[in-house]
Amino acid sequence: MLVSISINGQVYSHDVEPRLLLVHFIREYAELHGTHWGCDTSNCGICIVLMDDPQSDQPPYPVKSCTMLAAMAQGYEITTVEGMAKPDGTLDPIQMGFHEMHALQCGFCTPGMMSTGRWLIERHPNPTQMTDHEIRDGISGNLCRCTGYDNIIKAIRWAAAYIEEHPESARTAR
Amino acid sequence: MKLRLANPGHVIDINPIEPELNYIRQEGNEIRIGALTRHVNMLESDLLARTFPDIFREAEAVLADPVVRNRGTMGGSLCQSDPAEDLSGVVVALKGKAVLRGPGGAERVVEMDEFHIGPYMTAVGPTEMLIEVRFPIHPGFGGAHEKVERRAGDFAIVAASAALSIQGGTIQTAGVACSAVGPTTMHIKRAEEALVGKAPSEELFQQAGQMASADCSPNSDGRGPADYKRAVAGVLTQRALSRAAATALR
Ligand SMILES: Cc1cc2nc3c(=O)[nH]c(=O)nc-3n(C[C@H](O)[C@H](O)[C@H](O)COP(=O)(O)OP(=O)(O)OC[C@H]3O[C@@H](n4cnc5c(N)ncnc54)[C@H](O)[C@@H]3O)c2cc1C
Ligand code: FES
Ligand code: FES
Numbered sequence: 001m002l003v004s005i006s007i008n009g010q011v012y013s014h015d016v017e018p019r020l021l022l023v024h025f026i027r028e029y030a031e032l033h034g035t036h037w038g039c040d041t042s043n044c045g046i047c048i049v050l051m052d053d054p055q056s057d058q059p060p061y062p063v064k065s066c067t068m069l070a071a072m073a074q075g076y077e078i079t080t081v082e083g084m085a086k087p088d089g090t091l092d093p094i095q096m097g098f099h100e101m102h103a104l105q106c107g108f109c110t111p112g113m114m115s116t117g118r119w120l121i122e123r124h125p126n127p128t129q130m131t132d133h134e135i136r137d138g139i140s141g142n143l144c145r146c147t148g149y150d151n152i153i154k155a156i157r158w159a160a161a162y163i164e165e166h167p168e169s170a171r172t173a174r
Numbered sequence: 175m176k177l178r179l180a181n182p183g184h185v186i187d188i189n190p191i192e193p194e195l196n197y198i199r200q201e202g203n204e205i206r207i208g209a210l211t212r213h214v215n216m217l218e219s220d221l222l223a224r225t226f227p228d229i230f231r232e233a234e235a236v237l238a239d240p241v242v243r244n245r246g247t248m249g250g251s252l253c254q255s256d257p258a259e260d261l262s263g264v265v266v267a268l269k270g271k272a273v274l275r276g277p278g279g280a281e282r283v284v285e286m287d288e289f290h291i292g293p294y295m296t297a298v299g300p301t302e303m304l305i306e307v308r309f310p311i312h313p314g315f316g317g318a319h320e321k322v323e324r325r326a327g328d329f330a331i332v333a334a335s336a337a338l339s340i341q342g343g344t345i346q347t348a349g350v351a352c353s354a355v356g357p358t359t360m361h362i363k364r365a366e367e368a369l370v371g372k373a374p375s376e377e378l379f380q381q382a383g384q385m386a387s388a389d390c391s392p393n394s395d396g397r398g399p400a401d402y403k404r405a406v407a408g409v410l411t412q413r414a415l416s417r418a419a420a421t422a423l424r
Contacts, residue, residue: 018185019175040176043327048241055193062241072187116241140326141239 005073007032008083016070023047025070026080034081034111035065038143042067045142048112050119052077059122062115064141081111084118093169094118097159098152105146113142117156122170127160179294188249188303195249195305198222205309209249213237213261216248226268226309227421229317229337233260236319239327249304252289255296256329258354262290263335264319265307266359267349273306274298283308290358312339312347316422320410321353324397330354331397332406334386336414338374340422345369350382350415352407354397355390362386362411374419376412383412 003020004013007030014029026035026049038046042064052060053076060079084092094114097103104110120138121127130138135153144152163170175182188195188210195210198219205225207216216222217234237243237260251261252272266286275281276299289297298304321333330353337349348369350362365382372378387408394400 042242045239045241061244063245064241067245069185069187072189137326138240141241 001071003070003074005030005070005078006076007078008080009077018069018071020070021066022049022068022070022073022078023065025073026065026078029070032080032082036108036111037066038108040066043141043143044109045112045116045139046109048115048142050079050115052079059119061123062112062119079115081114084114092118093159093162093166094121094156096162097155097157101151101155101158103147103151103155109142109144109146113139113144113152116142117152117159120156121160121163124160128157128164130157130160200225200311203311205311207248207307207309209247209304209306211248213243213246213251214240216261217243225311226315226317226337227424229264229268229319229335229418232317233264233319233321233333233335236321236323237261242327248307252307253296253298253304255290255292255294255358257293257356257358257360258329258333259359260319260321260330260333260335260353262286262359263333263351263353264317265309266351266361267317267335267337268309269337269347269349270307270309272297272304273308274302275305276302281305286359287361293357314339314341314346314422316340316418316420316424317349318414318417318421320414320417322406322410332392332403332410334407334410334414336411336418338369338415338418338422340374340419343373345372345374345419350386350411352386352390352411355392355403355407357391360386360390360407362389364389365411369415374423376416379412379415379419382415383408383410386411 001018003016012030023037026032036046038044047066048062049065050060051063094117192210195208197208216230222230251259272284272289284297317337319335322331333353335351339347348366350365352360365385387404390407392400392403
């Protein structure tokens with residue numbers, strides 16, 4: 001079946017098997033390999049991308065792309081890690097935070113972690129006041145087997161503080 | 175489908191009708207929740223928190239993780255008919271009724287005892303879908319959900335849902351359900367009968383817990399041996415009832 005999905009502002013149209021999962025559409029057809037594929041059972045959060053529903057006023061929210069058929073993503077705007085930085089290459093604050101706070105080791109979990117992290121900041125009424133518990137609960141669907149999470153939590157905090165100081169950096173998908 | 179338990183010839187994406195089926199509203203003496211209402215909507219609903227304190231919020235807060243809760247729905251949770259579902263336990267304890275719609279708009283309303291007919295099997299016919307779940311409202315309500323899990327966001331080793339309404343010092347209505355300890359969500363009717371008409375007390379809740387322990391039928395698996403789960407079901411049922419009563423009397 002012909003599936004057209006908008007990813008990072010570009011529309012990809014491909015004739016695919018109806019059973020194709022969104023994660024495989026992103027990796028194999030759009031050839032964006034920043035989105036990883038791990039457990040395949042919606043547990044690890046490695047495959048998380050941000051999904052924006054143009055019909056809704058909610059900010060883009062993280063979904064596990066191994067648990068969605070590619071065909072179901074039509075009509076939504078998908079943002080992967082490749083689409084996070086500004087076109088001029090300036091990193092998104094969440095990417096800066098992961099860099100500054102050394103929040104990755106192997107990097108396998110990082111694209112998913114950053115997607116969830118950015119959503120946590122965007123949806124929180126007062127992001128710099130997020131408690132450790134709120135952040136830990138917020139990323140409880142993302143597994144990291146390297147860092148022990150502490151630096152990831154610091155990175156999310158770092159990004160929240162950066163956005164507060166530089167409101168113009170808080171680009172949203174719209 | 176991924177676990178190769180189902181191999182359907184056709185798959186229909188019902189997400190496009192979300193605007194019609196994502197709602198939580200009161201109609202008369204009932205709360206109605208649309209089948210495409212997401213877990214996150216139930217977690218954050220003030221109407222549910224006010225009407226059924228705090229059973230939805232407690233169950234939803236420990237159900238999977240925030241990312242799964244962004245997408246998972248009331249309809250999917252009930253229709254998956256996984257005996258370990260937290261939300262199914264809540265619906266059974268609250269005596270929710272499932273509204274099924276078939277060809278030509280024909281509707282029928284099914285009680286939870288008839289809805290879950292086995293693991294991954296429901297009363298929904300091949301040409302029907304679940305559109306709504308209806309819950310009776312009771313004054314003096316208190317509810318609670320207790321869960322023991324291996325790690326954050328996992329399915330329960332055992333979970334217990336309790337719903338009480340207490341007026342004039344007497345339990346008027348009672349709902350007790352346990353998850354992950356039988357082929358479907360276990361409706362502990364014997365405990366409910368023992369509770370109604372009595373004054374709430376820790377001793378009474380302990381008896382109800384013993385009944386849950388006796389009446390469930392867990393299997394030994396990777397989450398623990400059957401006798402352990404049986405014991406946990408009793409403890410969690412007692413705890414949930416005792417917290418539900420405290421909330422009702424608040
Ligand atoms: C990692 C992970 C952890 C989880 N942890 C928990 C947990 O701790 N506790 C818990 O309770 N649950 C847990 N869940 C399960 C989750 O709550 C449900 O599986 C999920 O909400 C159902 O997903 P869905 O709504 O997308 O339904 P789907 O997966 O799309 O559907 C499930 C089934 O129901 C059918 N169906 C869906 N809607 C309808 C309808 N309206 N009418 C008729 N049939 C319908 C579908 O055809 C399918 O057979 C977890 C899931 C994951 C992936
Ligand atoms: S691959 Fe693990 S959640 Fe998708
Ligand atoms: S950095 Fe290796 S899994 Fe998180």
